[in-house]
Amino acid sequence: MSIKETIRGRRSTHNFKDTPITKEQVLGWLDDAVYAPNHGLRQPWRFIFIGEQGKEEYSDKLVESVIKLGKFKEGDEAQKQKYRDYVKHIPAFLIVVMPEDPRPNIWEEDVMAVSALVQNLQLLAWEDGVGMLWHTGAYIHQPFYRKALDIQPGEKIIGNLFIGYPDEVRPVRPRKEAAELLTEF
Structure with missing residues (x-):
């Protein structure tokens, strides 16, 4: 698969197969994803992996957090259970964390670097x-x-x-042509 095909083919995955994702798989992708551009080679990131071993406890915390925010109508236990079931079916999670530099320009550079890393990671996994x-x-x-x-x-x-692993791959949604978004100085 070419880089172009990978970029154009990658989709956000909402529904997953039961196949486990291992820490070793994620580390393999991260070893390459960290080559994202980052100013001064600050590497402003750290990661928290949740796989099979910690998934049950983590899923409970995630669901509880979403419920505490009032996402579900009071007493709507069916919706809460549906969300619990969805979260517990996800094979693995990776939390991407960045130190917040108090200098606005460094903070912005770091957000961009970490975002580039996440995109690299998604493409490598895809x-x-x-x-x-x-x-x-x-x-x-x-x-x-x-x-x-x-x-x-x-x-x-x-x-x-x-x-x-995707249970389904959603179809490509059209994007604007770059020519529509490009101006010349």
């Missing part, structure tokens, strides 16, 4: 037939969730990556 959903729900800012993951003050969660 090349191996593994999909991801880059999730940035409001729960990533909630103190209960941050404490459960030992996210320190001065750290930002860039995303919670849901990882697994």
Whole structure:
């Protein structure tokens, strides 16, 4: 598969097969993904992997965090259970964390670098037939969730990556042609 085919073919994955994702697989992709451009080679990232071993406990914390935010109507136990079942079916999670530099220009450079890393990671996994959903729900800012993951003050969660082999691959949605978005100085 060419780089162009991988970029155009990659899709966010919402539904996953039961096939486990191992820490070794993720480390293999990360070893290449860390070659994302990052100013001064600061490498402003760290990762928290949740696989088969910690998935049950982590899923409970994630679901509890989302419920605490009031995502579900009071008493709607069926919706809560549906979400619990969905989260517990995800084979693996990777939390991507960045130190928050107080200097706005460095903070922005770091966010861009970490975002480039996440895109690299998604493309590398996709090349191996593994999909991801880059999730940035409001729960990533909630103190209960941050404490459960030992996210320190001065750290930002860039995303919670849901990882697994796709149960389905959604069709390509059209994009605007670059010519529509390009102006000349």
